[in-house]
Amino acid sequence: MQIHIPTPLRAYAGKQSIVQVSGSTVAQALTALTERYPELRRHLYSDQGKLRAFVNVYLNDEDIRYLDQKENAPVKDSDSLSIIPSIAGGSSVAEAPAAALTPEEMGRYSRHLILPEVGEAGQLKLKAARVLCVGAGGLGAPLTMYLAAAGVGTLGIVDFDVVEASNLHRQVIHGTTDVGRAKLDSAEDSLRAINPNVKIVKFPTRLSSENALGIFKDFDVVADGTDNFPTRYLVNDACVLSGIPNVYASIFRFEGQASVFATEAGPCYRCLYPEPPPPGLVPSCAEGGVLGILPGLLGIIQATEVIKLILGQGEPLVGRLLLVDTLAMRFRELKLRKNLGCPACGTQPTVTRLIDYDQFCGLPPKSAESAPVVNGIAQMQPAELKRRLDAGEDLYVLDVREPYEFAIAQIGGHLLPLNDLPQRTAELDSSREIVVHCKSGGRSQRAAEFLAQNGFKRIHNLAGGITAWSEKVDPSVPKY
Amino acid sequence: MTSIPAALRMEQAQYDAIRKHGEETYPYECCGVLLGHSEPDANLVVDAVRAGNVRTDSAHNRYQIAPQELVRIQREARQQGLDIVGFYHSHPDHPAQWSRTDLAEAHWLGCSYVITSVLGPQSTGRCRAAETNAFLLAGSSEEDKRLEKQAIEVQSAEPVAVS
Numbered sequence: 001m002q003i004h005i006p007t008p009l010r011a012y013a014g015k016q017s018i019v020q021v022s023g024s025t026v027a028q029a030l031t032a033l034t035e036r037y038p039e040l041r042r043h044l045y046s047d048q049g050k051l052r053a054f055v056n057v058y059l060n061d062e063d064i065r066y067l068d069q070k071e072n073a074p075v076k077d078s079d080s081l082s083i084i085p086s087i088a089g090g091s092s093v094a095e096a097p098a099a100a101l102t103p104e105e106m107g108r109y110s111r112h113l114i115l116p117e118v119g120e121a122g123q124l125k126l127k128a129a130r131v132l133c134v135g136a137g138g139l140g141a142p143l144t145m146y147l148a149a150a151g152v153g154t155l156g157i158v159d160f161d162v163v164e165a166s167n168l169h170r171q172v173i174h175g176t177t178d179v180g181r182a183k184l185d186s187a188e189d190s191l192r193a194i195n196p197n198v199k200i201v202k203f204p205t206r207l208s209s210e211n212a213l214g215i216f217k218d219f220d221v222v223a224d225g226t227d228n229f230p231t232r233y234l235v236n237d238a239c240v241l242s243g244i245p246n247v248y249a250s251i252f253r254f255e256g257q258a259s260v261f262a263t264e265a266g267p268c269y270r271c272l273y274p275e276p277p278p279p280g281l282v283p284s285c286a287e288g289g290v291l292g293i294l295p296g297l298l299g300i301i302q303a304t305e306v307i308k309l310i311l312g313q314g315e316p317l318v319g320r321l322l323l324v325d326t327l328a329m330r331f332r333e334l335k336l337r338k339n340l341g342c343p344a345c346g347t348q349p350t351v352t353r354l355i356d357y358d359q360f361c362g363l364p365p366k367s368a369e370s371a372p373v374v375n376g377i378a379q380m381q382p383a384e385l386k387r388r389l390d391a392g393e394d395l396y397v398l399d400v401r402e403p404y405e406f407a408i409a410q411i412g413g414h415l416l417p418l419n420d421l422p423q424r425t426a427e428l429d430s431s432r433e434i435v436v437h438c439k440s441g442g443r444s445q446r447a448a449e450f451l452a453q454n455g456f457k458r459i460h461n462l463a464g465g466i467t468a469w470s471e472k473v474d475p476s477v478p479k480y
Numbered sequence: 481m482t483s484i485p486a487a488l489r490m491e492q493a494q495y496d497a498i499r500k501h502g503e504e505t506y507p508y509e510c511c512g513v514l515l516g517h518s519e520p521d522a523n524l525v526v527d528a529v530r531a532g533n534v535r536t537d538s539a540h541n542r543y544q545i546a547p548q549e550l551v552r553i554q555r556e557a558r559q560q561g562l563d564i565v566g567f568y569h570s571h572p573d574h575p576a577q578w579s580r581t582d583l584a585e586a587h588w589l590g591c592s593y594v595i596t597s598v599l600g601p602q603s604t605g606r607c608r609a610a611e612t613n614a615f616l617l618a619g620s621s622e623e624d625k626r627l628e629k630q631a632i633e634v635q636s637a638e639p640v641a642v643s
Contacts, residue, residue, distance in 0.1 A: 004554065004558075006554075006564065006588065007518065007563050007564050007565065007588060007590060007591060008587070008588045008589035008590050008591060008617075011590070017558070017563070042621065043621065043622070052622070054585070054587045055587075056547040056550075058547065058548065058551045061548060061551060061552075063547060063548065082551050082554065084547045084550050084551055084554070085587035085588055086544070086545075086547065086585065086587060087511070087513075087531075087544065087545040087550060087567050087585075087588070088535070088542070088543060088544035088545070088581075088585040089542075089543060089569060089578075089579070089581050089582035089583075089584075089585045089586060089593070090509055090535070090538075090541045090542035090543050090569070090571075090579065090581050090582065090585075100575055100577050121573075124574070124575045125573065125575075125599065127575060128575045128576065128597045128599065128610045128611050129599065129610065130610060130611075153611070154611075220599055220608045220610055243606050243608075244606075244608070245606075263606070264606050310599070312600060
């Protein structure tokens, strides 16, 4: 008859998977086996000569322990015996998982360990958790620093920017000597200094519809630290599609908001804002300014929510939008409902894959900075403007920024803030060639489009605004 | 001493299937059998076969594969020319580390024991497979057996930057 030898015992059975033996009972067959391969004996039998408890012996499909005659059951030549060590185990609640927290970690997290809501079990959850932070900027700085300090095991960070001087008043993860470095590298150094136990996964890329799902799939929670609408919708939709909670915050000047989106029970960002605002209506921090402390406050609220989700403790900000006004120092809360008709998370979603979010948000494609024409408006490069001004050509430079911006830096343009433009259009001469500029090219594009709609024919937008001018033509013009 | 398979090698599809199984059975432990070939440098997984957890009494923190199911899986594997090279199970709300129970009840020396941590939905309503680790049951007998961390080599399409 045949005896099937399991993988681990083959080393003691001449490396064979099947051994042919003869015998008229199960016991005789097993004895024949161990006589031929004596080393097998100690693996199958205890010192008392009994089959070890974890060794199962099957006669065809029957456990011999349940046969009437047990080991003395008769066998035929056509029968087969299988030796099957048991397969079992488990994470016992009563036992600490082996090699889980090191003594160093015990000391480091001791103030967590004595909190009943965290404890060792909670700290191990943090250690096992993988959190992705989109952006290593204002929100990402406190977020990643506190998550690293708290012992989150794996921190992924998506960012493709370099540190600039204007980041330092709020992005406390970067220092003065980091200006010019990749934010990811600078952030990594700071996080390692805080907690070397954390595994840091760097994604030096712009999050896109092409890469988002691939990046998200290895994480449990995503924290959105982005500063623009296309990426915010992209993060939301990718979270909904991946089934990962989206811990959200956004900031503007002195105010911020935070919530937890894309959980099964709660709403997503699109339930709150089905459509993005028209481009340019809501200025970015670069255009509108931001109190340096504000992202610190909101980023830490995000970090708190991330930790709560991992621990499963407390009441998460699901279905609630927290509004923070730092000038009044007031925190308010709005109730949010899941929208059953939501295109992303509703009962009949229409967003079943990631789309072109620049287009969705009404922005020109990424290559527009160098595109000659955007929405019918000719784009002028700073070098071209410089050349034509130097040549003494008749160009009217229109600056549509605010007076306080004009006071910081200007390039000789005529100031007419965007919001005043409709009332003061008559001040402009539509027969002249006009170059409109703002700080980085967004507001001036809107102004140029407005003028074109009102009969102006010779309109250009200065691509990249006064910032690009400072970078490409005249570094003595301050960047702000 | 025979050579020790330092790594556990599998395709992305099997890796994903193991983790998905853990998510599906949450809050209970899932378990399954890894079929393939034991090579000098690695246990090579060709197929990950799901098995039922017969520990219905305490399925959230215990697993056991019925021996008769194992007999069947082993027979089917043999017909495909495959061996049992390991097992997998999940740890709901526990790290992907072996427990004392796991070591005490591991008997397949030279085989890989894969553990996937599955974090619960809590208030979020979803559960997620977290870390996945493999441990080789090393040693030559019940008396000196030990679980040693084993690298999982996933043949994946596109590596990402990892520091």
